[in-house]
Amino acid sequence: xxxxxxxxxxxxxxxxxxxxxxxxxxxxxxxxxxxxxxxxxxxxxxxxxxxxxxxxxxxxxxxxxxxxxxxxxxxxxxxxxxxxxxxxxxxxxxxxxxxxxxxxxxxxx
Numbered sequence: 754x755x756x757x758x759x760x761x762x763x764x765x766x767x768x769x770x771x772x773x774x775x776x777x778x779x780x781x782x783x784x785x786x787x788x789x790x791x792x793x794x795x796x797x798x799x800x801x802x803x804x805x806x807x808x809x810x811x812x813x814x815x816x817x818x819x820x821x822x823x824x825x826x827x828x829x830x831x832x833x834x835x836x837x838x839x840x841x842x843x844x845x846x847x848x849x850x851x852x853x854x855x856x857x858x859x860x861x862x
Contacts, residue, residue: 794831805838810847814840820847 798819816838823829
């Protein structure tokens, strides 16, 4: 069977095969172990979920996830004082809020 004809790309070039502009260029995510979620963290996670059975953010839903109060990316650690129980909804909202870029209101001088 003949292969499909090359497509004309908005950039003006013809590409055969997958579009190089939409190809994933980042590296695959490292394993949970290499990101710091090893057996010690799993034991701490179980202890946090036992200690905080109700979400510490909304105080309504049961805790199903462990939330880092100060995220690892901002210098927080996996020690017990930085962990709290959270429900999936609250943790997702908090993560979305933290990763959303903040706009800066710059007043014209």
